[in-house]
Every structure is written in structure tokens, then in C-alpha cells.
Amino acid sequence: AKKQGGNGFQFCSEEMDTRAHKALELEGDLRQALQLGSFVLHYQPKVKIASGKIDGCEALVRWNHPDKGMISPDDFIPLAEETGLIIALGEWVLREACRQFKAWQAQGLPPIKIAVNLSARQFLQSDFVESIQTILHEFDIDPHWLDLELTESMVMEDPDRIAKLLAELKQIGFALSLDDFGTGYSSLNYLRRFPIDCLKIDRSFILDVASDATAASVANSVIGIAHSLGIHAIAEGVETREQYAFLAMCECDSIQGYLFSKPLPANDLAALLANPTPF
Numbered sequence: 001a002k003k004q005g006g007n008g009f010q011f012c013s014e015e016m017d018t019r020a021h022k023a024l025e026l027e028g029d030l031r032q033a034l035q036l037g038s039f040v041l042h043y044q045p046k047v048k049i050a051s052g053k054i055d056g057c058e059a060l061v062r063w064n065h066p067d068k069g070m071i072s073p074d075d076f077i078p079l080a081e082e083t084g085l086i087i088a089l090g091e092w093v094l095r096e097a098c099r100q101f102k103a104w105q106a107q108g109l110p111p112i113k114i115a116v117n118l119s120a121r122q123f124l125q126s127d128f129v130e131s132i133q134t135i136l137h138e139f140d141i142d143p144h145w146l147d148l149e150l151t152e153s154m155v156m157e158d159p160d161r162i163a164k165l166l167a168e169l170k171q172i173g174f175a176l177s178l179d180d181f182g183t184g185y186s187s188l189n190y191l192r193r194f195p196i197d198c199l200k201i202d203r204s205f206i207l208d209v210a211s212d213a214t215a216a217s218v219a220n221s222v223i224g225i226a227h228s229l230g231i232h233a234i235a236e237g238v239e240t241r242e243q244y245a246f247l248a249m250c251e252c253d254s255i256q257g258y259l260f261s262k263p264l265p266a267n268d269l270a271a272l273l274a275n276p277t278p279f
Ligand code: C2E
Pocket: 044, 059, 060, 061, 072, 073, 074, 077, 090, 093, 116, 117, 118, 119, 179, 180, 236, 237, 238, 239, 256, 257, 258, 259, 263
């Protein structure tokens, strides 16, 4: 509440001080968390509609904070990006996903692709390709098991440069997905030049497919675009049977969302893989 008799300017600047102070504190915490190993990855399964089977998962980072509990990435990724800490954090995420992939293999589980989210700042580092290859060699993993998720808005920032980078990564053998599709401004002409394997339809389009004819028609068109490019379509944020039924009818390839499973700790995903119950 506004202080009695205080002037507005003073109120604002006090508030800004607190906010700046909080951000600074959080930045220090973030730095320390990286050193202490306080981050964890959870894994959300991706399910193929035709077979009902898990054919991949997405690694999603969480910060296991000593006082504040599990902190969602939306609350610290933006700050990590601003401060440049995303480079070190992003590298940790890649390494941890690779380590987990090998651990699941050692447990005798069927291999599935692991998708990792990349930030623009991380991806556009001059030595990104080299550093991701070093990690793969370190863990002795074939690149096709790693699916790199880049957002649509990120690739449209510098499409020519990104197209070259994507071609290089495709050549090495990585799987490439365009995340949050529909929220950016891709020109179809660029889309054609990006060697991607999969379009991920943003949750905001999936939300209303069962109740709103326009949303349904847009989702259906995006699936059509993916198929005319010869690539897969996956719907994110699928929560209801009705959404699922609609997507199956539109021949969407895969789904990801709470309807099948929330993001899970590694052991829980391993249990699902060991005891597959067709969806
Ligand atoms: P995203 O890549 O679009 O990931 C999907 C988000 O939707 C995840 O949130 C996931 O938990 C949530 N979600 C999945 N299914 C459902 C559903 O059915 N309903 C609803 N309401 N939500 C669903 P999360 O884990 O909080 O991650 C948020 C964002 O943080 C991600 O969005 C991604 O942009 C970013 N992020 C997460 N991990 C990383 C990372 O390792 N590196 C980078 N650079 N960004 C990351």
C-alpha cells in the first residue's frame, strides 16, 4: 500500500530499489546454485499418437532452492539470460541430460530422444557447436538422441545466420525442433530453409481446440504446414481427452502435456519406460 503522506516518486524509487536488490540477490543465489549443484532436470514424456508409446522426452530445468523449494524456470531463466549465466547453466543442462541418457541406458531401458531447450544467447555463442560436440564425445552419445528445441521467435531474430547454424547441427546428426510455434512471425519461406524435424504447436493454440472453431482451424493448419514441409507436428500442453481426440483426428503426430504426464523426476520417467502402459 502507498505510504500516508509520502510522495509518489519516493514510493516508486523505494520500490525499484527493492526490486533491484532482489534481482541482485537472486543473481548471487543463481551463481552459487550452479556451484552447489542445486539444479535438477525433470523430464516430460512425448507420446506418439499412432502407437500410444513414449518416443521422447523434454528436459525441463528446476532450481531446488534450500529455502524457497522448487523454483520454476520462468522465474530464473530470464535473469540467467540477462546476466550471461545461461551459458554455464545451459551447458550444465546439456551435460546432465547426456549423463541421464547414459544412466537410463545402463539400467537397460529402451532409448528415447531427449529434448533440451536452448536460449538464444547460448545458441549464438561462437563456440556453441564445438562445445555441444565435446559434451557428446565425453558421454559417447550419438547426436540423433539429442533433440534441440529452439523457439520460433529466437530463430527469426537472425534467420540467415540461424539457417546456417541449423544446417551445421543437422549435418552432425542432431534432431531439431521449433518450439512455441505460432507465437512468433515465421515466414513460410524461411521455415522451408530451416532443416528442422518437428514443429511444436504452442499451448495457447491447443487450449481452445475443443471449444473454439477458430483455434481448431489454426491448429489443424499448423499440422498441415508441418506435413507439407515433410516434418512432424507435436502439440504441447495437451490436458484433456477432447483436445487429444481433436489432435488425433487432425493426424497430429505426437502429444505432450498433463493429460499423459507432468514433467517427472528421472526415476519416475524410468519407471514409466520400464512399464509402458499404452495411452
Ligand atoms: P517450454 O519449452 O514451452 O516448456 C513447456 C512448459 O509447459 C513447461 O513449463 C511444462 O512443464 C509446461 N507444461 C507441459 N505440459 C503442460 C500442460 O499440459 N499444461 C500446462 N499448463 N503446462 C504444461 P516449465 O517446466 O515451467 O518451463 C517453462 C519454460 O522455461 C519452458 O517453456 C522453457 O522456455 C524454459 N526452460 C525450461 N528448461 C529450460 C532449459 O533447460 N533451458 C532454457 N533455456 N530454457 C528452459
